[in-house]
Amino acid sequence: MGYDWDFGFLVSRVKNGDETYLDWLLQGLFWTLCVALSAWLIALAIGIVVGSARTLRSRWVAGLAEAWVELLRNVPLLVQLLLGYFVVPELLPRELGLWVKQDMPPALTAIICLGLFTSARIAEQTRAGIEGLPAGQRQAALALGLTTTACYVIVLLPQALRRIMPTLTSEFMNIIKNSSVAFAIGVLELTFQARQMQEDSEHGLETYLVVTLLYVACALTANRGMAWIERRTRIPGYLGSSR
Amino acid sequence: MIEIRKLSKWYGDTAVLRDCDLSIRKGEVVVVCGPSGSGKSTLLQCINGLEPFQQGDVVVDGIHVARAGRALPRLRARLGMVFQRFELFPHLDVMDNLCLAQRRVLGRTQGASEDKARVLLDRVGLSEHAGKYPAQLSGGQQQRVAIARALCMDPICMLFDEPTSALDPEMIGEVLEVMNQLAADGMTMVVVTHEMGFAHRIAHRVVFMDGGRILEDTETAAFFSAPQTERARLFLSRILSH
Structure with missing residues (x-):
């Protein structure tokens, strides 16, 4: 391999500006985390509500929730993002559509699309978590006079979410990695910056190596964070908590 | 009735x-x-x-x-209900199991709920276990807690x-x-x-x-x-x- 590795270029200035390549990278990292974390909050909130709705007795509500899940998980993420960026503004009322096209930051479009896409996946996991609980838990909560909402918030979800922590962890790591598709609509996140650096600096190999390491570091941090939460919320004497 | x-x-x-x-x-x-x-x-x-x-x-x-x-x-x-498989809430300790519905459904204060819970835990002979989690109790103990939980609601x-x-x-x-x-x-x-x-x-x-x-x-x-x-x-x- 005759390639001359040079990571020093990171601190040199970009061709047309005062910034260094490192500044570009850090900016990319900022937007990656910003998109991923915001999308994660949307995904969790909607996913937990929709997943719970799928386990309700009301066929109407459960059917609506199922439609939500199927719609969002049967279309590729990248296609959803492009639909959200190019097609949805045309379907909105004229004024709103115009604002979306001209003034809405693409990062916001990416956050919403990634959040909704992931919400469908979290909904399925939440449903599985709830359905995995003994049926008597719901009955006991209702028999004590709790309303359906209280039954979910106080009794079912705290148990279901603990049970699905391992898959939620994967989902959290996924959303960080999936945020890379946002480059397709011009969000200045890590992948976008990597392409820009490759063209600007002729150090493409180093760039992608460093970006890869940054993604790995983010995903690992997310993983460790979730593991910490998992340990903190473990129930004494329950579900292999002796570890 | x-x-x-x-x-x-x-x-x-x-x-x-x-x-x-x-x-x-x-x-x-x-x-x-x-x-x-x-x-x-x-x-x-x-x-x-x-x-x-x-x-x-x-x-x-x-x-x-x-x-x-x-x-x-x-x-x-x-109506107090007791189940075959106890159905205590595993993520809450015994005291919280007993107080949850008293507070949420009957609107009792935390203090009043705990007083009531202590009286009933004593009645089923489990006063010392208020801070334990269901999985730390035997089946018989769990069922007695479940009975106490139902009784906390003053059922008819x-x-x-x-x-x-x-x-x-x-x-x-x-x-x-x-x-x-x-x-x-x-x-x-x-x-x-x-x-x-x-x-x-x-x-x-x-x-x-x-x-x-x-x-x-x-x-x-x-x-x-x-x-x-x-x-x-x-x-x-x-x-x-x-």
């Missing part, structure tokens, strides 16, 4: 309850027995509206369960759904002892159970079910000495012969 009239329920084409009539007066202890799949548990769960039904009426303390709507949670709170009636069926034989006694004490204190109780000894000693009446029908509704002594139906006679001879 509880009136069940012409109650019928189907799952698809299968009838699980057929024309059941039952009335329970204040202070009565009624044992419901019968083979598996006879509809005992379903009947019990129709009383507090956990199971919907297609025909007939269930009236608890003057309120029609099927038409209670938004009042249903309030009505349920007045207690519904027991095979409360000893999931217990090791050694632990059945401690749970039955708590139930004996409750009956002696005059609590209205409907008990689905296979514990015929308990039924014989404590129940005022025994209801025998088979195939979703109530075949017998007889005063206890009469049920054990001379059951009216051949089916009940057969059931008793099988269950008492070992």
